[in-house]
Amino acid sequence: MYAYILSLTGQNSQKYKLILHFVPLVIIYLLLSDFFILPPEKKIFIYRNGGDKYISFKQNINALVMVSGVLYVSLSLLSLRKYKKEISGQYSNTEKINLNWVYYLIAGISVIWFCIIFTGDIITFISVVLFVLFAAYFGITKAGILNLTEIKNYNAIKKEETIVxxxxxxxxxxxxxxxxxxxxxxxxxxxxxxxxxxxxxxxxxxxxxxxxxxxxxxxxxxxxxxxxxxxxxxxxxxxxxxxxxxxxxxxxxxxxxxxxxxxxxxxxxxxxxxxxxxxxxxxxxxxxxxxxxxxx
Structure with a gap:
């Protein structure tokens, strides 16, 4: 979501920096490489036993998920706030480009994050399904999400100004x-x-x-x-x-x-x-x- 907002608002001029956000995920996958090569029955056994020897690792991952959830929601909100401040200095009408609908997406992601941390798999699955349905309905009924011409024009002007x-x-x-x-x-x-x-x-x-x-x-x-x-x-x-x-x-x-x-x-x-x-x-x-x- 954070990367999407940066792209949408034209704040991703240094795209290589976004790659750094995926470094922790790569490290986690590397640390779990021994788990991935286990036979299926062994993986099922570990899952049914609450993680077995991976319990402490799972707890650390949960802590990272909590921190990253708060961090990226905060960064997303700050990016939106910065964008809205910029367009207020450029345009006299911002209704078509204020991206207020993105707040609903951030709220939905926050709910999913909460379910992942504090609830079980079933509730998390239900929250994800509801979020996808809501996003699909919202995207179809709200022209502002699918018709981003005005925002693209703003980003084009912004890029031209950076040449100066x-x-x-x-x-x-x-x-x-x-x-x-x-x-x-x-x-x-x-x-x-x-x-x-x-x-x-x-x-x-x-x-x-x-x-x-x-x-x-x-x-x-x-x-x-x-x-x-x-x-x-x-x-x-x-x-x-x-x-x-x-x-x-x-x-x-x-x-x-x-x-x-x-x-x-x-x-x-x-x-x-x-x-x-x-x-x-x-x-x-x-x-x-x-x-x-x-x-x-």
Missing amino acids: SPVSVKYQRSLLNEDTIQSIYTKLVYKMDTEKLFKDPDLNLDHVASLLDIHPNSLSQTINSIENKNFYDYINRQRIEEFKRLSVLPENQKFTILSLAFESGFNSKTSFNRNFKKYMNCSPREFLKNQNSDLK
Whole structure:
């Protein structure tokens, strides 16, 4: 699962390091080589007698399984957290690429690990079967798992960015003094006010940077320095403000809340509600009620 997440999120640039994770498994198999060459009846005898002379070895393996389970679940969660932080700095809408569904897979793997350690073979087998059925059903019904085009596009962009020398990027960022940052921010605000770039649901950092003719790192640093936000939060705040403006106009009272949310640049009801509550500390309906709006 950990290797899958690294591959899915484009964090496996040094693939040879993944091989190191299989070293303990190879060592275990080597230590059990004498068991593997035993005749079948001897293997059955050892299994029925709880491991026979392999009891202490089995206990050590169980301890390693417990440690590795906690370790790899933790590493998987940390990798997802890192990925979500990265895409928040690149995209204004992350619904299609946030990989929230992976948390269900991690939870399923954790349950199986728990069953392996603390329960018998039957319960473990049942948990594995249920997990496979759940994963199959989830994979078929949830397009986000099978259609990974958006994530592949993100990884492709990420690979292109790694071509840029880290040293050059470092110096480029260091050259941004207060005046430069303020100049970039002024251009950004002007673009947002006049062209309402935030209305594009697929708006991303690279596109805005290209419109301003600056490096994406410079734009990201500018937003972070002045707004104290990442790109995702900055753009969605603009969308919330646009929704508030549209919702009080008399000519818009015939529209629904969701239609105005889409008009403001959001691409899903979930994203709109979550961001609105984050910035306004109330739901859209509660806000409109206080504004005496007739939107539904």
